[in-house]
Amino acid sequence: MISYFRDYADLCFEAFGDRVKHWVTFSDPRAHAQAWHSYNSTWRGKQQGLVGISLNCDWGEPVDISSPKDIEAAERYLQFCLGWFANPIYAGDYPQVMKDRIGKKSAEQGLDMSRLPVFSLQEKSYIKGTSDFLGLGHYTTRYITERNYPSRQGPSYQNDRDLVELVDPNWPDLGSKWLYSVPWGFRRLLHFAQTQYGNPPIYVTENGASQKLHCTQLCDEWRIQYLKGYINEMLKEPLLSHMQMVTEIVVPTVCTLCVLISAVLLLLLLRGQS
Structure with a gap:
């Protein structure tokens, strides 16, 4: 059945791929991987679509x-x-x-x-x-x-x-x-x-x-x-994603900048005293 489904998916990609850019192989999982590989190797370059699966x-x-x-x-x-x-x-x-x-x-x-x-x-x-x-x-x-x-x-x-x-x-x-x-x-x-x-x-x-x-x-x-x-x-x-981005990227960046600025100010202070 897996190869039959791949053939069916290829037919759909060929017939509708110029208009359909998001494909869901299954709402109930079965022969998903071959359909994805078929699209990836044959159709993605010319159609620029995406293939995923739906899991409940x-x-x-x-x-x-x-x-x-x-x-x-x-x-x-x-x-x-x-x-x-x-x-x-x-x-x-x-x-x-x-x-x-x-x-x-x-x-x-x-x-x-x-x-x-x-x-x-x-x-x-x-x-x-x-x-x-x-x-x-x-x-x-x-x-x-x-x-x-x-x-x-x-x-x-x-x-x-x-x-x-x-x-x-x-x-x-x-x-x-x-x-x-x-x-x-x-x-x-x-x-x-x-x-x-x-x-x-x-x-x-x-x-x-x-x-x-x-x-x-x-x-x-x-x-x-x-x-x-x-x-x-x-x-x-999505707020969690932004919070994660703030935690992983923004906070370390700000801390690094603070350290650099402090170092520059310290150098200027030492030069002024000398």
Whole structure:
């Protein structure tokens, strides 16, 4: 299927590339790398476009921010969600916590090898760096804690994570059982992606609220509030980049200038005294 998708992507690049300059290979990850390489080697020079992928992830907040186990569980939640597909693209391999956890679970189940596939060195090199931007889908947040009881499930994605997802009953309910309005989680996810993957360009490709009530007239105030809250949190995130720039570039530069100016003034003072 990977080669078939590459052929389909090439057809799209050829037919629409003179007008389309931003391509998202998948909203659900599959044969991404070959499509990126095909565009990079054949079409980028003449079309000057960008190719990325869209990955969906909710934010995972530790139930107890002072508990190392809850903090680890929340990190695991994010790595099993966003890191599962983003890490190979940005770092060349699955997150270490996935390899460790699934390898251990596989051994406990009597398997000779991990249920998580292993990338060859050639595959790691081929996949790493295949993204001009990160498309990020996000809707809601969960509180995460370590699971301290045995799972009744057999081998599964849920069982491999060993964590429990909780919601705050005070979060606004938007109708769908899984969807709660938690705008601050969006900002934290954006910051996580920014710092985890080397500050890539990020496009928000999915966000919104489902229908809450059936009505014949305009009655979507809850959706207005949802979008307003999430957009405001998204607008706050670039401030972190500017603050980081101030911390890493401006502050050291100013300090250096202050030292140089002080040295010059000291030399002038010494010359004046002599």
